[in-house]
Amino acid sequence: AQKITQTQPGMFVQEKEAVTLDCTYDTSDQSYGLFWYKQPSSGEMIFLIYQGSYDEQNATEGRYSLNFQKARKSANLVISASQLGDSAMYFCAARTGNQFYFGTGTSLTVIP
């Protein structure tokens, strides 16, 4: 099984600033995918961004980017120009084969 570690239980960021949410993973597989999900207070799980283990460039989706450092086994989420609507729980996940493994999440609060 994979272990996904999110060491920041809670983070605060000023509106319009950038923030980095940390994620490390532990796998011996060569082929894997890394994902970030957002869970607002309403409870749904929203897929944000993914990175494949063979991708050489960092993934980007709008204001989200994934800082992938394969040798360090880290997959940090960077949110640029934070908005009040970014306040939510964020979960990092990894996929090997048909199995997905999740971290315990980081609660992000955007301060006006």
Next chain:
Amino acid sequence: NAGVTQTPKFQVLKTGQSMTLQCAQDMNHNSMYWYRQDPGMGLRLIYYSASEGTTDKGEVPNGYNVSRLNKREFSLRLESAAPSQTSVYFCASSEMTGFVSPLHFGNGTRLTVT
């Protein structure tokens, strides 16, 4: 485009009662999953079904059973509910091929067992 649909959204059970959580997806995905979410513990896999006709245990299967009724539907049954099963339950689906295919989640079921 409904995606993954779960029912019910909320449920209160007494200890010992049974219930079935229903899940259906319309994305033609082969793989379907049931997770539970508890505070501070992230999402933990209960059962998954890699394809129609197969099911496998996840990290926390005790007290649950599943049925992959067809490619679209994957139900989760609690035969004799216990307070420890109070949680938020998520159904999800994914393409089977390709490790970069994400999970698509339903909106969750909030279950309270008293």
